[in-house]
Amino acid sequence: MSVETILPQIGIGQNPTPTSAPISQPLPFIPRMPTKLPLQPPYLKFALETIFKTYGEILEIRANSSLYRKGQAFVTFANLEDATKALKEAHGFVLFGKPIMCQYARFDSYLTVVSEGKSLDEYKTEFKKEKEKRDQEFKMLSATRKPISTPAVPSFSYVNVGGSVVALNVPNKILFLQQLPADVTQKELENLFNPFSGFVEVRTIPGKHDIAFVEYEDEMFATNAKNSIGAEFLLRPDQPKSSLSYARR
Incomplete structure (x- = not known):
């Protein structure tokens, strides 16, 4: 199977x-x-x-x-x-x-x-044999064909906010945060989003401190939080505004 x-x-x-x-x-x-x-x-x-x-x-x-x-x-x-x-x-x-x-x-x-x-x-033995066969076929094909240009990445109907990660303005239970302060903590984000009903968790990505995801129980709760906070918000008074949108789905 x-x-x-x-x-x-x-x-x-x-x-x-x-x-x-x-x-x-x-x-x-x-x-x-x-x-x-x-x-x-x-x-x-x-x-x-x-x-x-x-x-x-x-x-x-x-x-x-x-x-x-x-x-x-x-x-x-x-x-x-x-x-x-x-x-x-x-x-x-x-x-x-x-x-x-x-x-x-x-x-x-x-x-x-x-x-x-x-x-x-x-x-594993079967896989190894198949891989060796494919590698050999690829070498033979590469030797006979002319170089071709790499296909362009297909276009998508999304908005690139801040040039980091893709987000869409389509309702989703997961919200996407960008342009966060470099030293932002998970606790700060939880303090901002936890007061809204249906809050589930904040998810950050190691090495990408300027973005994060916030999950709610459903789209209705997420939309309520998003509309209340706004598309742009100040996490700290002395920092530039961060952006808030629905995560791409």
């Missing part, structure tokens, strides 16, 4: 556009990230979890050193619906100044293999 039917896996890597092939095919879901990332793997995993947990239950995030050097990572969701939603909606999300590119994973995650009762050692 393919990964999509048990543990849908998405990845983060170098492919420029999401696949349009049927999801019954074992295809990679790979967001593209900057090849020179400002965060080391442990912090990168936290940043990815902060973004992708909004789409559903995450079973595993793989962003080890070898994947990190390629600007890649893989995210395994508990069900296909959540993975598909993440693939469609997170594609183009700007992280560390560059858009994430998303596809379904080409191969099953180890969690999928184990859940199906298959031999992990046999799967």
